Amino acid sequence: MRGASALDDLLAEFPDAPLRVQVVWEPVLKTDIAPPVTRVLAALDDRRVRQYWDPGRVISEDLIRSMNQNPTAYGREEALPPDFIAWDVVAVFARTVRWERDLPPPVHYDGPVANAVDTTRKALKDALAPESQ
């Protein structure tokens, strides 16, 4: 919940920026027995956000698969354990990348989300700068 609020506050700093935001809610903790309730979904009220519930952690599994195909492309020296869960993390992708078979390497990723506001703000500013277009 703190992560969602922090992300929403950050998005509000860029009200007119061309951003597309996908937020994936997934069960990680024992208390995650159901999709986020309306009150939790409301923490992200930016219109550029699209929210998903991923009970089988399909997206996390595919992200880890992609990263483990070529860890160095994602800034990692080693592969992650196959059962690793991509959780409480935010990633920023350049305007031009496409997601084909594997997730394109992000220009930035960090977590926990609530503590990644400063680095993500900088990544958004850099990605939105005219010279990066």
Add this chain to the structure above:
Amino acid sequence: MTTRSAAKAAGVVGAVAIVLFGAAFAWVRYSPRRVPPGQPPLSTLGPGSLAEFRDAFNAGEGSIRVLAMLSPT
């Protein structure tokens, strides 16, 4: 208070607690989920949804894309 009435009171308290717990569980599990105005409805992903998710990502080409992975609680 007699032993019998104490047991009866404990039974009532227990029953109320069970009902409240059940109601809370049902509310969390089955209450309707609404996203804020202006957003598409909450999408539930399954094994066959990866392509749809990628398509939504790629539909944003030309924009900065942000992906966040969170848990509900």
